[in-house]
Amino acid sequence: MSYSQLVDRFTQLHHFAHLGAICGWDRATMMPDGGNEARAAALAELSRLLHERLTAAEMSEWLAAAEQQELDAQARQSLVEMRRQWQQASVLPADLVQAKSLAGSRCEHAWREQRRNNDWQGFLGNFREVVALSREEARIRGAATGLRPYDSLLDLYEPGMRCQQLDQVFGDLQGWLPALIQAVCERQRDQHIQMPVGPFSIERQAELGRDVMAMLQFDFQRGRQDVSVHPFCGGVPSDVRITTRYDEADFTQSLMGIIHETGHARYEQGLPPSTLALPVGQARSMGIHESQSLFFEMQLARHPAFMQRLLPLIQRAFGAQPAFEAANLARLYTRVEPGFIRVDADEVTYPTHIMLRYEVEQKLIEGSIEAEDIPDLWAERMQQYLGLDTRGNYRDGCLQDIHWTDGSFGYFPSYTLGAMYAAQFAAALQRELGDFNQLLARSDGLEAVFGWLQRNIWQQASRFDTDTLVRQATGEVLNPAHFRAHLTQRYLD
């Protein structure tokens, strides 16, 4: 009885969230500038409604009563996920939520200009308030859950993940990754890569994108692809909206971007239809979500054997070029180069960007550093990990990301957890089905790959906690050794 009331309420919330997802997508892809103010007000009203309905007085009663009901295993797990969402929403006082939202909007808005102007001091003025409110949030969440403050933020994005485990993971990475980067760079130093010669018309890039999405079995009956400044995967599972951006000088960015977002999209499109409205039917975590996009982009699409699949599509779009030769393309798509910017990083140097941010945000939330200490720590680690001097260059340093501007502390680790899960899934899949060289030589090889992901990840949604999901899929919980083995094999063997 109470459980079915909860199902009704979450179904209602799901319908309202649908409207927000589509209008959010529209804002990024379709909306003219003049529509922004009214849209922001409409979406804010929706957020208030969702929060009200999720945290209404009857909800805690229904949850408590349902937990006393006789329920099957699936309903019990569903209830666990309902309580999680309820707890996360109801634990914060409304004043704090509003204050953080306001401070975050102000800081993010000013940051767009401040980043361009390399204006760290200006940024600090707003950012201190965001940090103070995020610390308060972490303290309250921690007190309610018994977690350490930073853990309580981490848990929002990666349920069950704790600093203790992350410290080990990143500590281990710190031990071998800098040396591996150096070795790869030395090895690639004299490598010759023939660069594709542009320009590549946006129309042809869009065609190539659609061809690749079709090959990757994106369901165009339940989704579409458009253009936005910052690529993302949005919409709803029955209608997934992915975006990309085009650069006429370089088609690789949009090509790999589309493959990445298609990974996110297939996870959403592959969720079980019967529970889409419930927390238990949604994607497991940000890290698992990123594992699917990175499986598509890094494990699959940058694999040398995948070039045989990509080549005909690239040639159909742009004609023949000497650069369009499988071995050359494979070299191009596995080029490693330390750089300042996280979003432009290759898969080998990418984790160093995350390690650095993890250390900074953890210390910031726990109070062992202050906002003004960030640039020095940043410069020190960039030197240590990548041999780059970032002193004074805030724009391409600690001002480069949007995440901290609105207080989304705890999000960054998901990227590297995603890369590690992707490597672990790829290893398990290849043990079961044969390695990618064999698989991709088979005409039904991609079907086999997607079938494995569908069975092991997509259709599981949030029916199990992350450790259980990963153990059922791969025989063990998170094991970063697979990521190390993947990098070593692809870049040093």
Added chain:
Amino acid sequence: MSYSQLVDRFTQLHHFAHLGAICGWDRATMMPDGGNEARAAALAELSRLLHERLTAAEMSEWLAAAEQQELDAQARQSLVEMRRQWQQASVLPADLVQAKSLAGSRCEHAWREQRRNNDWQGFLGNFREVVALSREEARIRGAATGLRPYDSLLDLYEPGMRCQQLDQVFGDLQGWLPALIQAVCERQRDQHIQMPVGPFSIERQAELGRDVMAMLQFDFQRGRQDVSVHPFCGGVPSDVRITTRYDEADFTQSLMGIIHETGHARYEQGLPPSTLALPVGQARSMGIHESQSLFFEMQLARHPAFMQRLLPLIQRAFGAQPAFEAANLARLYTRVEPGFIRVDADEVTYPTHIMLRYEVEQKLIEGSIEAEDIPDLWAERMQQYLGLDTRGNYRDGCLQDIHWTDGSFGYFPSYTLGAMYAAQFAAALQRELGDFNQLLARSDGLEAVFGWLQRNIWQQASRFDTDTLVRQATGEVLNPAHFRAHLTQRYLD
């Protein structure tokens, strides 16, 4: 105090309606088929929310209390419009609303196939239920307002309009329009029109559309134009979304369609910014809305003097053609031809399609005919008005429109009221500013025209009832003589 509570509530409703408007637009323009079920559920949930909040218990208290408050004239009119919306929503029992919505959806859905198959008997099966529920609706609305049943439906679309007045208007039309149609057809019989030679690429038609919208001062910062099967004007005033459809064989359809929808759009974009969230700040009625689109399309764009403005844009899009000569284009755009299909009709024969529908739906709601009597009455009137035999051709006869399938009885008269108001506005404007021949020869002529509409219609929103609005703009209430004079002058002089 109560009035400001009402303002807050209507502002909230406006924000929620914004989400529905954008998601509704998305459904018609962007959404893939597979997204339909979830979208329908989300929009239905939103309708329920809007209805709940609009008819909540406190609303009738607030309305009653506000009506005792000391308010200025503007707030008093605002309150009148608030009560109208509240009354229309709250008078129907929820069961009836739901039953009508279900019967309407079922009838409309089946109609799409039945129309193709000319299946009147199949349609009747569902349609009888829609008629029964609409009669019940009209009876309840009528009892609550003291209006005759059909008047109470008419009042939903055209506040203040009554059958008594419409009977006069259409009775008058019936007296002179058939003879005028005949005279025009005779006069045009030997007229030579050079037809533009296609195909006209969709890309070039889209460019032409954008050029025309820019000339008509559509604000692209607060709106956009896209493609849909059935053209419409949607979105929200700060972000108006108009659509068109393209036919490669004929660019006139999309060109005139875009001009028509731009008229609707400029009304929305011209509403006063400070009251967009309130009923008093919204468009006055469906008839006044249609008067703006028909002013743009019929009064302005099909005026011979407007060809000088259109020609350079048409030539830029499609190059030079013998058919692109001002006098020839003017003949093409004022060609009169009796036909079966309302939406394809010219401005001279269009009102006969409406007179016929008005007679049918009025009799149907008042109970003097039954659903099965429609085809005979239809055939009789089509013969009488346009000399066309429609017997047995339901597809192009009484099955052609969507309006009745979901029980939107009372809507059709708005089209012809719009045409009449448009003619009356054009006459008043030309008396004040000079006739279109003079005006369109001036480089600032269009600014003058739009300025008149802005002052007299757009910025008035619903601050006055329709009669007052029209009297202030033109010196008299609705006077169909202007429409007759317009047709006579354009087609017979």
